[in-house]
Amino acid sequence: MLKIYNTLSKEKEVFQPINPEKVGMYVCGMTVYDYCHMGHARVLVMFDVITRHLRRHFPQVEYVRNITDIDDKIIQRAIENKEDIYALTNRFIDAMHEDERALGILPPDAEPRATDAIDQMFYMIKTLIDKGIAYQGENGDVYYSVRQFKNYGKLSGKNIDDLEAGARVGVESNKKDPLDFVLWKMAKPNEPSWESPWGDGRPGWHIECSAMSCNHLGNHFDIHGGGMDLAFPHHENEIAQSEGANDCTFVNTWMHVGFVNINNEKMSKSLDNFFTIRGVMENYDGESLRYFIMSSHYRSPLNFSDENLDNAKASLTRLYTATRGLQASESAMEEVSQRFDFEARMTAALDDDFNTPIALSILFELAKMVNAEREKDLDQANALGQLLKNSVVTLAFYKWMQMNF
RNA sequence: GGCCGGAUAGCAAAGCGGUUAUGCAGGGGCCUGCAAAGCCUUACAGACCAGUUCGAUUCUGGUUCCGGCCUCCA
Numbered sequence: 425m426l427k428i429y430n431t432l433s434k435e436k437e438v439f440q441p442i443n444p445e446k447v448g449m450y451v452c453g454m455t456v457y458d459y460c461h462m463g464h465a466r467v468l469v470m471f472d473v474i475t476r477h478l479r480r481h482f483p484q485v486e487y488v489r490n491i492t493d494i495d496d497k498i499i500q501r502a503i504e505n506k507e508d509i510y511a512l513t514n515r516f517i518d519a520m521h522e523d524e525r526a527l528g529i530l531p532p533d534a535e536p537r538a539t540d541a542i543d544q545m546f547y548m549i550k551t552l553i554d555k556g557i558a559y560q561g562e563n564g565d566v567y568y569s570v571r572q573f574k575n576y577g578k579l580s581g582k583n584i585d586d587l588e589a590g591a592r593v594g595v596e597s598n599k600k601d602p603l604d605f606v607l608w609k610m611a612k613p614n615e616p617s618w619e620s621p622w623g624d625g626r627p628g629w630h631i632e633c634s635a636m637s638c639n640h641l642g643n644h645f646d647i648h649g650g651g652m653d654l655a656f657p658h659h660e661n662e663i664a665q666s667e668g669a670n671d672c673t674f675v676n677t678w679m680h681v682g683f684v685n686i687n688n689e690k691m692s693k694s695l696d697n698f699f700t701i702r703g704v705m706e707n708y709d710g711e712s713l714r715y716f717i718m719s720s721h722y723r724s725p726l727n728f729s730d731e732n733l734d735n736a737k738a739s740l741t742r743l744y745t746a747t748r749g750l751q752a753s754e755s756a757m758e759e760v761s762q763r764f765d766f767e768a769r770m771t772a773a774l775d776d777d778f779n780t781p782i783a784l785s786i787l788f789e790l791a792k793m794v795n796a797e798r799e800k801d802l803d804q805a806n807a808l809g810q811l812l813k814n815s816v817v818t819l820a821f822y823k824w825m826q827m828n829f
Numbered sequence: 830g831g832c833c834g835g836a837u838a839g840c841a842a843a844g845c846g847g848u849u850a851u852g853c854a855g856g857g858g859c860c861u862g863c864a865a866a867g868c869c870u871u872a873c874a875g876a877c878c879a880g881u882u883c884g885a886u887u888c889u890g891g892u893u894c895c896g897g898c899c900u901c902c903a
Contacts, residue, residue, distance in 0.1 A: 434833095452903075460903090467903045497901075580898075586831050587899065629901085651903025656832095658902090681903070682834095688895070692902060719852085720842060725835080725896075731853095735841060739852045745866065781843050785851035795867055799860090 426481055426775045428647075429723060431655060431678040432579055436777055439677065441646050446484040448645035449475065450637040450675075452654055453535070455492040456516040457501040460523050461698040462713075462728055463684045463691050467651050469717040470681050470778070472529040473819065474649075477774045488640045489532040490633060491517060493539050494626055499615055509616055523701040526710035536636045538627065542618050544635035545627050549607045551669045558607055561598030564623045566608035568630075571601055573664040579678060580656035605661055607631050630661040634669070637662075643670040649679040653690075685727045699728065712737040718780040718819060739784075743816060746791035750809025757810040764808075766790055770815055780819070787815055 426439045441447045451471050454464060471489070478485045492498075493513040502509040524531070549566055552558035557572045570576050570584060577583050587603055606628040611617030617624040637648065643666065650659065659678065666674040684691045691698045704713060707730075716736035720726045761767050766786065773782035790812045797805035 454903075455901090463903050465903090495901090580832080582832060582899070589831070652834095652897075653902055656898060657900090683897075683903080685896080690897070690902090694900095694902070723834095724842085727841085729841095732841060735853055738854095739841095742852075742866095748866090776844090779843075781851075785843070788851055792868090796869095799868075 426477075427777055428677055428679065429777045430676075431680050434581075437677070439646075441482060442644065442676065444482065446486065447478055447482045447647070448641035449478070449485065449487050449647040449649065450633070450641055450645065451487070451489045451532070451648070452633055452650035452658065453489040453491050454516075454520055455495055455497060456513045456520065457498045458516060458693075459700040459702060460520050461684075461691060461693075461700050462704060463651065463698070464520075465523070465527060465701050465713060466684050466717050466722075466726060467649075467681050468524055468529050469527055469714055470722045471649055472527075473718065473774075473780060474679070474778055475530065475532075476818075477778060480771070486534070486641065487532045488534045488536065488637065490636050491535060491537045492629065492632065493517070493537045494616065495538075495629055519702070526701070526705060527714050528710060534640050536640065538632040538636070541632060541636045541639065542627065544639045545608075545631050546620060548631060548635050548638075548665065548669050550621065552607065552665065555668070557668045559600065560622055563598045564610040564625070565598060565606050566622050567599055567604040568607055568661065568664060568668075569600060570603045570605070570664065573668050575667070576664055577660065579660050579663055582656065582660075605630060605657065607665075630658055631665060633658070634662050634665040634674075638666060638670065638674075643674070644672050645675060647677045647679060648675040649681070652680045652682055655680050680723070682723050682725050685725050686729070688725075688727065691728060704733070708733050708737060712740055715740045715784075718784060721781055722778060739788075743787055743791055743812070746794045747809050747813050747816075750794065750806045750813075752803075752806040752810040756803070756807040757814065760804065760807040761811050764790075764793075766811060766815060770818055774818075783819060787812065787819075790815065 427436045428439045429436045449471075451467070454460060460468070471487070475485060475487045491513075494509075498509060498513060501507075502512045505512060521531075549558060552568065553560070553566070556569075558566055558568050560566050577587070584603060588601075608620060608622050608625050608631075609628055610623055610625045615626070617626055637645065648659065648662075655678075663674050686697045686699075689695065689697065701713070712733060713736075716733055717726065719732075719736055719739070769786050770783050773779045773786060776782070790808060794805055794808045794812055797808060
């Protein structure tokens with residue numbers, strides 16, 4: 425029985441898909457103006473683990489992860505680089521795919537780009553305006569009227585009045601309310617823009633995810649995920665947009681991955697304390713990074729340090745060493761698997777809100793057993809060793825898959 | 830200021846109202862010609878103060894400290 429912690433209820437819940445034949449999951453992906461850092465790596469790896477595990481339970485899982493390829497930072501970076509905006513975004517999309525492969529991550533089933541979804545955004549914005557939930561300011565920008573959505577704040581546990589009290593004095597005098605957020609932004613000269621019913625411009629950040637997720641997975645789907653920092657305001661705003669436009673529940677289960685920290689501080693671009701995946705991979709292999717990420721529970725903070733990466737590498741080496749030179753038939757492996765309950769325990773660990781540290785600890789128990797049996801009963805050692813190889817593949821330590829033992 | 834999290838042994842990291850987590854590092858022993866790998870064994874925990882309980886690291890309340898969100902961020 426798979427249980428998932430839902431940010432919406434703040435509880436672990438038994439996961440029951442809307443359609444048991446097909447699970448829909450949307451994860452907020454990258455804004456592509458720079459290389460991915462370790463924080464991105466954590467989200468990528470964890471949702472890879474999650475997708476693989478969901479596929480063990482359900483016949484079909486549709487995993488959609490978007491790419492934000494138009495926004496202020498992208499435009500700014502393109503100007504700085506004197507680079508065409510599409511050349512810039514394509515370059516970093518390629519780099520992202522390279523990083524993913526290095527971490528053993530399966531590509532999502534769909535990877536929609538914001539710039540390909542403008543029509544769907546128009547449709548949603550128009551619906552919101554028609555319903556009186558969105559309005560056009562005097563500067564031409566279209567805003568979402570937060571006060572029109574009664575459940576605003578339900579995901580992040582905030583309420584509008586508290587937010588209002590702490591809000592900084594609005595620079596945006598075109599908004600009716602400081603908390604209103606932009607759906608469509610008028611283009612400045614020389615900026616990339618699309619013709620729209622409200623004037624030439626480009627989409628706000630939040631609307632793209634509402635449009636793309638509903639477009640691929642329907643108005644109501646199972647799982648929506650991303651980094652913890654997206655819960656507010658991004659996901660809160662997505663809920664407001666989607667539920668405001670579609671008059672139905674948007675997402676059942678919200679999942680948020682914790683931060684990667686450095687010296688107990690969030691890794692982020694603004695603090696300039698980030699390490700890119702490819703930078704770290706100059707000194708460590710992708711599989712060790714994957715292990716490092718799985719060594720803590722996905723909702724806990726993960727502290728990035730050389731010591732911890734060395735630790736991950738050493739741990740992984742122990743698992744590799746244990747399987748060295750061992751192999752057995754499928755049936756022999758099945759026999760020990762059932763006798764020692766290993767697969768069931770692995771499944772149970774992952775079923776408990778994707779508890780990868782427990783899953784890993786089970787692999788070490790198995791490794792210990794394998795090592796002990798090498799001296800006593802070689803047949804048993806071979807069977808257990810084969811089981812360890814198979815179990816390890818469950819967590820997608822991919823070298824095992826490529827190795828010929 | 831408002832709203833959330835967290836505090837576990839030398840380091841990292843989980844579950845659990847009573848019984849070995851796990852990995853790395855440390856002590857002792859074994860194996861090997863030496864080493865590596867491995868096996869056995871051992872020490873080292875639960876921020877602080879109360880409360881509930883026969884019994885709390887695990888539940889409740891308070892204190893201290895740390896982090897996150899409230900602005901772009903995975």
